[in-house]
Amino acid sequence: MFFNSIAFAIFLPIVFFLYWFVFNKNKSTQNALLIIASYYFYSCWDWRFLFLLVFSTFLDYYTGIQIEKGKSEKSRKFWFWLSILVNLGFLGLFKYYNFFASSFSELLNSVGIKASPILLNVILPVGISFYTFHGLSYVIDIYFKRIKAEYNFVDYSLFVSYFPLLVAGPIERATHLLPQVKVKREFNFETAKEGIYQIIWGLVKKVVIADTCAPYANAIFDNYTSMNSFSLIMGAVYFAFQIYGDFSGYSDIALGVSKLFGLDLLRNFNYPYFSRDIAEFWRRWHISLSSWFRDYLYIPLGGSKGGLWMKIRNTFIIFVVSGFWHGANWTYIAWGFINAVYFLPLLLTKSNRNNIEDIVLKRNFDSVKVLLSILSTFLITCVAWVFFRAKTISDAFFYLKRVLVNRDFSFQYLDNERYSYELLLLIGLFVLIEWNNRNKIQPLSGKWSMLKVALAILAIMAFGTFSDYKEFIYFQF
């Protein structure tokens, strides 16, 4: 059940009605309904993986309590590592086993030892990377005594399985969501209205931007050997907007839906393509994942407290692991590595926190510099996206090489029976709207909000793509 499907358009009002009119006695009934709805929502993909979700939830719930109750450090450690190993074990089995098995076999073959890997014929349970990370952060926080264990299984289950965030985040923290789940939610008109704004804007990003860019990006990446420089540049730009529209659109819808139920989720995107350097980009892109890795990997590894080499090592670890989190393919690792390389000069010159404040443009030379830095950051981000999107690393290199050596900048007719330049106007318009709203959380809020909502609905209906592409990219992670 996708957020942009008819099924969800029926599901959401039903759950909303039951939540506020039938199950509104207390927080327990509210939570119970949300859990039932979440499990139903999840089972619409594959009901068999519901058992895995429930098991994973129970494991972290139980080990969390055992860690807190543990009298000796040994016992606490035991339950802590049990949870970590089982969680990562499931993730490794479903997501990474085949990758490691085939990579190891290729390595053996390359040194002359014949090996054929035993591969598992399993599909990746949707959302496993997201709910595993929910559970991990919860257990780690209890182990380090940052939070108390949750003794109410329904409340804890809701924290892990809450349907707006279940399959593609944002990756929530127990410190943020659990306290909200512990109290009865009262309906608030302004919050709900904000939720509607966010859902509609998320749909604009998804069906007008992402799904419209997708067929163009696919046509270019799938036939890159016959594309000219202009088409290849456009392919990278289209993919950049596809993945941004797709994932930030999903996050907006998730946050908006959650607001309808009175629960606030972590913000996941903050206009990342207006970043002035790559460090700022990572503070604005997939914020919940970046901060997760910062808090649960980078800081435990020593963060930026140690010497220079330690800082460099930790930077590369966090970016490569972040890339690998996206999928079991060398292309994602390369994408993470490239971002670490981008980050390195900022780290070495201690300028990674230079661009913290909001962007303000005036009629002076500094503003030109700001615009150029935004453009150059977008450019290098697009280069990295080529690795993310390409099927193999060598495809990505050949793609980029062809951009440089082909030097033909004419318009090409693509496989999707469209010209390579056709979306430039749409993207330009979208960038202008985003720029105008860059300091807002809700682009549709404020003055003339009803008119903005009407225009957004008009855009969804008239410019949206409904027949070619539907899925959300991040569901595969």
Next chain:
Amino acid sequence: MKKFLIYITKIILVTILIAFLLDGLYTYIFMHSNNRGKIEKVFNSKDQKYDVVILGSSRANNHFVAQMFEEKGLKAFNYGMSGGHLFEASLMLKLMIERKYEIKNVILEADLNLSNDHQAEGISALFLPYIHNSQIIKEHFKEENDFAELYYLPFYRYIKYDNKIGFRETLFAAFQKKTNTLDNLGYYPLVKHENANMKNNIVNLNPLIHNKYYEEIKSICKANNINFIAVMTPICENTKGMNYFEKVKKVYPEIHNYENVVIEDKYFSSCGHMNDAGARIFTAKILNDFF
């Protein structure tokens, strides 16, 4: 909560209003367009007279050289639609009759397309802008599963088939941007491709014993005194399951088998489609045998 319900009602009403407005605008544009495709050309015309009308899929569109009919003094047009099935060919003929066309001969390409009687969504969608303005189109779609949504929900058909009749197509129609579909009297010549796939496998294909839309075309022709000529057109020789054409002949003895009129690969653009040279040999044979 009351305020919120009022707010949501307002949004729903705005959505419905936008849907009605867009539906009206898109339909108006399609109703006034006649240089983008064969369907709108027929829909926005009337009282045409033809000696020969050619119907079928791409194997009609790419195989019958309409100019060769004209050179023989026969007014002809190739209404074959690439990607189309007999569902669309039948509807096209019905539309012509509704538009009071006078047709002497219909040549129907009836071979591989006899194996199904479903609509080809990519092509049938092109009829949908006119669904409220043509009883024939409405009736033709009535048995389809999503007829109610397509007919009663404003703008739904434009959303469902946005890549065919969505914003882009509507914009081009509004600006009267010409396509090459109507060039060469509807015939679309193909060129020889060096690396074309010259293999095909139709072993599992079987003609339907009673193809609803084939029978429909036959009976429309009969009712309107139109001479009905059904033909099977050539396919490359490296095709597995060539006995399909014999199976067709068994079920529909009136269909003329021209599958083996052109054989050599040099006359094909791909296995199922002849190039211009092949199409001219084939058309000459048809002209010689029937006209």
